[in-house]
Amino acid sequence: MSQTTIRLKVCLVGVPAVGKTSLVRRYVEGTFSEDYLTTIGVRISRKRVEVGGEPVGLVVWDINGDDAFAPLQSTYLRGAAGFLLVADGTRSVTLDRVLALREELAEAFGPTPCVLAVNKDDLEDEWDVDDERLDALRADGWELWRTSARDGTAVEEAFDALARLAVAHARG
């Protein structure tokens, strides 16, 4: 693998039980023991991706859901080049919460690229989010993916999009 020339920190935020950790587990190649997650409230993983042919080292900070209720207090979010906001497609309230989070994040950390993953795409029967709403969000400029940590749908795509946006943002 060619030498990484750029390293970026990206954070996963979202309310508990939306499947953040499962998404990361789907995606990454190396991670610390998950014991840490309960101990210090963050799980750190690594993924190397290519953006425009350039190797990029992504360090993924998966913030414990409990902390995400008060993300603005979390020092873990500092310096993130992008946020992956995760909502649970079977509970539309989590989407509301994550959209609100974006405002708070922008306020605290300035304009930072965000990608929205509406997870649990595989649970069609319990799906609780209108397509119209998602279309509206897309029209609003959101990079939005319906992901499934279980079958892997769009997980890579969501992270790749985040990496792409984060690199573009970092490069100004």
Add this chain to the structure above:
Amino acid sequence: MTPDDRPVFSPIPLTGGDGASDGPHEVESPRLGTEAGPPEALPAQPPTSADLRLLRRLLLGRDGDDALDRVSRGDLPTAPATLDPRSVGRVLPDAVRFREAEDEDLGDALAGPVERGLKASVEKNPQPVVDAIFPVIGPAIRRAIRHAMAQSLESVNQSVNYGLSWRGLKWRAEAWRSGLSFGEVVLRHTLQYRVEEVLLVHRETGLLLKHVVAPDIPGAGEDADLVSAMLTAVRQFVGDSFDVSEDDALESVEVGDLNVWIEPGPRAIVAAVIRGHPPESYRETLRRAVETIHAKVPDALTRFTGEITPFDAVTDVLESCLDAAYAEEPREGLSPRLVFLLVALLGALVWLGVRWWDASSRESAYLDALEEAPGLEVLRTDREAGRLVVIGARDPLAVDPDTFLAAAGLEADDVDARWVTAFSTDTALVARRATQAFRPPPSVRLEAREDGTIHATGPASADTSWVTPAREVLPLVPGADRLDLSGLMDDLSAAIREVEDLALPFGDNGAAPPPDELAIFLARADRLAEAARQRGETFVLEITGHTDDRGTPGANRALGLARARAVEAAVGDRLAVRTLSRGAADKLGEGAHPPSRRVTFRVLPADP
């Protein structure tokens, strides 16, 4: 504008007039008058020209050009209410310098505002101040600490030095108690560490900026980016949890025998992964590295957006932290101190040994000489106060024993010799003693035999008056029991002895007698002939030729006879002669043997 409300010396006409830029000379009173209108247009009581000059000097000072320049800038000392900030800005640096040169009021006046400004700046955002003073404050603190430490270091050094020998003893005792080998105990107590990895971590993001790995560390550095982020997360967690600043949050993490030492800077953290326990002084190395890195790539740190290539520039700084300095290695075998002691001891032993050997060899040379000397008998040796004591018997006729000291390399002080007088039975001394007692004529020689016989030899014609008194004193001479006079011979016997004692040597295979020996033989033959003539006796000289055993017996017999005949011819008519040859029958050696080639003589009574 009316003349009433128009200031007399407004700067406006000077800067706005068409000739204003031509030079200060333009501002002469005629022009002023022209611009301002006729004098009669001024308010009542118009100034005289003298008044104007006075006023101008008051306003412009003696240096008209400089003053005019100030006027053109609007810097009117008489009108402080209309001060232009830009003008003040222009002169402010100079003003500060001038005032500072005069007295210290300015500094006093500024102290308060500066303090408040700094405080406000730190309260608002401490980072710029931290950035600015970080490279300065680190070395300053270190210098102060060094100074403070210097004094206590001396005493620490001393106690360590004094403790060294005890430490070794204590460790030995511990090894004995615990059943461990001494080496293991030393290893336990000896500081030993190796820095395996050094990571440069961006402080805010926890991203790995650069990391270096010590050679030959298997698997090291593979997860450095994860470690870097995790360390940051842990630091932040500790900082948040215990409500302390991150700088104080976490200085080291210990995992088994791995230690991670963390040294924070304002923008980046240096973390060293260390196996074992480094000395506290290693913290200094990390601190300096952090400072160097911040000084070396300040922009890359401040404006970090993920690009890590600029941090290749600090690789050497990180590598300098890969302290491969092992602490004191456990030594096998003897300590240098012990080796030195042993060598010194050995040296001393060798020196003593050489001295002892040298002294004893000189003494034994001395004792050997004493033993060999006739008339000296060493009975016992001893040592008193480092001196050799010799107790022995000494014959009055013996050599002075002190003459052997110098020959053996000894001083008179080295030896305490105690001699008792005794008469030696050594034959040479007995003979000397007998000669002193008997006083025989010089031609008579006395020899002592082991059985106590004194054997006198010499011509019988010698004076024999000494014999009678000699027999009388004989019992008084120690070692002499009997006097044997059989060795005293008359002239004829002596002459016969002289002739028969001689053997003429011959050359290889030749029959010619050697001239010198032949001359000696002939002289003896003459004496024999004379003695025989005096005694009226006749003798026959038997001349026997001999050869070595080379050649046939016949040839040898013939050669032997030829040799005998040659000598017979030389004897002539001095004596009656008969010749015979023994060939090699009486050879003295095997093969070619010169001594066997000879002619021998016997003196036989003449046949009646």
